[in-house]
Amino acid sequence: MDHVTLSVIVPCYNEERGIHELHYRVTRVCQAHIGDSYELLLINDGSRDTTWQLMKEIAGLDHHVVAINLSRNFGHQLALSAGLQLCRGELIFMLDADLQDPPELLPDMVARLNEGFDVVYGQRIKREGETLFKKASAFAFYRLLNKLVDIDIPPDTGDFRLINRRVVDILNKMPEHYRFIRGMVSWIGLRQTAFPYERAARFAGESKYPIRKMLRFSMDAITSFSVRPLRLASYIGILFGVCAFFLLLYIIINYFLGYSVKGWTSLVVLILFLGGIQLIVAGVMGEYLGRLYIEAKGRPMFVIQEIISNSTSQS
Ligand code: UDP
Ligand code: MG
Secondary structure (H helix, E strand, O other): OOOEEEEEEEEEOOOOOOHHHHHHHHHHHHHHHOOOOEEEEEEEOOOOOOHHHHHHHHHHHOOOEEEEEEOOOOOHHHHHHHHHHHOOEEEEEEOOOOOOOOHHHHHHHHHHHHOOOOEEEEEEEEEOOOOHHHHHHHHHHHHHHHHHOOOOOOOOEEEEEEEEHHHHHHHHOOOOOOOOHHHHHHHHOOOEEEEEEEEOOOOOOOOOOOHHHHHHHHHHHHHHHOOHHHHHHHHHHHHHHHHHHHHHHHHHHHHHHOOOOOOOHHHHHHHHHHHHHHHHHHHHHHHHHHHHHHHHHOOOOOOEEEEEEOOEEEO
16 A cells, blocks of 8 residues: 555535535645645545535546545544545545635644644634534533543544544554544544634535434543443432431431421422432443443444545445
């Protein structure tokens, strides 16, 4: 496998409206700053529109483009992982297809990396065109995540980043299915630095992360990097033990003061409350157990249906 200087990796899911613009802008910046030794990996993550047809066309016309078709929709993180496994670059630039993260920042990020870093990650200082809810939930999520996990995952970062071959090789050796790539990169450590930038609005199309997917993604992130939620049961148990002790004191004092114990309302409330907590704790355990089950099966992360690159195509 011969190497190239730079691989640009772009997972695409229903991105037919933006893919030509993406190709144009990536090509322009790569030609100007890298020269000829680069590749653009477009990964089609089971799109339902014409994304794959367009990708094939682009790959047929431009020998820098490698079009990879996954056999179905595997999700953003796995599509990205497919690209990471297939890329040949010494430097790897991860990008979203919607051009929210400007490819034009590449030269500045390469300069930063050359100062002696292994990872230059984009950190959003501003987000255009995203709903208040999305911004607020992202803000809360990154802060909660940092409270729960033991490694430092920098807030307000996405997968928009430039990494070197050393980091990619380590990432590719990490076998987990539930992949939270920005966290995995943080876990690796080495020399990492932030690159502040302003996140643009989507060029075309809609966000592929509705609330449901965002929640699942957050669960993946937390369960991949922390077992703290599992300890929830013990903490709550201790808390209730202490409460029960004081309640007992209260009842004994009341008894000697001659007050009778009133009604059953408090009892019912307590039962419901404790029942609720038990269910939550069981649910948390289930989340981990389910993931353990999936990982234990050891299936491949994704299935590649077809790779198209210039005139050579493989199935
Ligand atoms: N994406 C993907 N598979 C999916 C969902 C999304 O490959 O199942 C791609 C999508 O095409 C885009 C990137 O992942 O290039 C980020 O998705 P999106 O822009 O919808 O996320 P947001 O920026 O809204 O968080
Ligand atoms: Mg986006």
